[in-house]
Amino acid sequence: MSKISFNNKVAVITGAAQGLGREYAKLLASLGAITIINDIATDEDGNPLANKVVNEIIKGGGHAIANTNNIACKEGITGLIKAVEESYGAIDILIHNAGVFVDKPFLQFEDRDWYDVINIHLNGSYHLLKAIIPLMRQRNYGRIIMITSSVGMYGMANHASYGAAKMGVYGLVQSLKLELEDTEIKCNLVSPLAATGQTSYALNKELHKQLDVEMVAPLVAYLASEECTHNGSTFVAGGGYFSSVGIFEGGGVYIPKEKLSIESIFGNISQITDLSMGVHISSTGQSAKKIFRKIFSGRRANKQ
Template identity: 35%
Template sequence: MSINYEGQVAIVTGAGMGLGRSHALGLASRGAKVVVNDLGQNGQNSEAALAVVAEIKAAGGEAFAHHANVADMDQVQDMVAQTMAKWGRIDILVNNAGILRDKSFGKMEMSDFELVIQVHLIGTANCTKAVWDIMKEQQYGRIVMTTSSSGLYGNFGQANYGAAKMAVAGFMNTLCIEGHKYDIKVNCLSPTANTAMTENLIPDQRILDLMTPESVTAGLLALVSKEAPNRIILATGAGGYARAIVYETAGIYLPPEQQTPENVLANMDAISDPSEQIELQGGWMQTDKFVAKAAKALGVDLSPKQ
């Protein structure tokens, strides 16, 4: 199997440098027409975005730059309108744009919390909303949200970033259900790479040399291919690839007279027992599980009425 994107159009946000640049170049090298989004100033494209476009064109590809701030829906809609006017379709959206405003939560200004949420979560929602109906109409789309281990697992000084990055995973969980019948597949990429966002966090150059953006882009290209999975959180870094999955334990049932906080704490080991944990595919599955436990314990017949 050889993956290519001939005839497809991709938008990559935050593509002027780092992972976004790598993603844009990777898509273009396999035939995609690419919109290189990077935050410009005063309605002008950034030099970084223009440099990526020039690199793509020099290699024989097609690309143009757009300066949209992803947190501004009007600017995002302008980017999408220009894309449709030029190429008539949008097949791939890579939500990559992001910023950091790291500080321990006790010292963090709420303005910095809100700014990070605006860029990572609202920016992702803006771009996705702007292409959603286009992808539905053409009965095809591939969307990637960029999550993070800081959201999935936590990281000191990144309460704002972690909250936003966990939120985009929840966003994916619903969109992959709603987009399924339109062949819109939605996945998350959880990357770690040597970029401007990490260079001051990891002082050892030997480690940074292993964390190439290109190794992460290999995972991204898989998630936006025609053969892509759906609802995957793909963790990538330094040539490693893994899947992060949210599991829920089987849990326990307490009868009404035992439903007290003391009994919940007393049974925490049993509640936490992972032996029968499963990956839930929708919120309704949790409800079904708990109702079934209660019905079985109380002898309630929930079989469909004739």
């Protein structure tokens, strides 16, 4: 198997000054990518943490520049894209890793607890992709990796805004995969599990040791490579475990109009909620076809 290379590929990584984003940037840079380390975080003296990562990459023989634009707002994203365009003229890879979360019961939320999280995860995704995809279309090439979360897919108490934002990103990618399917631009999702500054508080020492951030980066790098042909897929990665996630729909029940009532729903609720005959649904069209097949077969059976 030949070694995957990122020579001269321009990669923008948001939230890249620490944690998972830092590992993504370091790995891509070690394989030849030109990495833009976007992060607003600073140390206790007010120095951008992005500069530290840039220095590490350069010392290792890689190529990186720091960028401190705030991608939670449209103006910050415009500044980021302009800086990259002026320096390199193209963007081949986007890894949108930046994020925040609020750990608080939903009924204790203040408006800012909702909007601060939505702005960076979901609205930031919108503005980033709206700016970057046209540049990728000009060259008919791009690799986009968006970060989702099990909190969005499965839920977690006290993280309502984070869960809503991350599932919003999931839905965004499901639409984009269809709009980009006739291009060489691939857009995928990763749900990482790793011991970072945001997750360490919830992990015991043994789990902390098992969930090294370095063990997520190879999957993200694969999705950023020319070799990746997946589009619209969702992956789970953590501690050496890798898997794919899909939405499944049960076999379903057909109830004719003349028999449809609240009571008939109650009487069929076990079958309605049964997922043992579930099938993977990858598009709205596929879901609609499945529904209509059930309706038409049910009507035929009802006439007999």
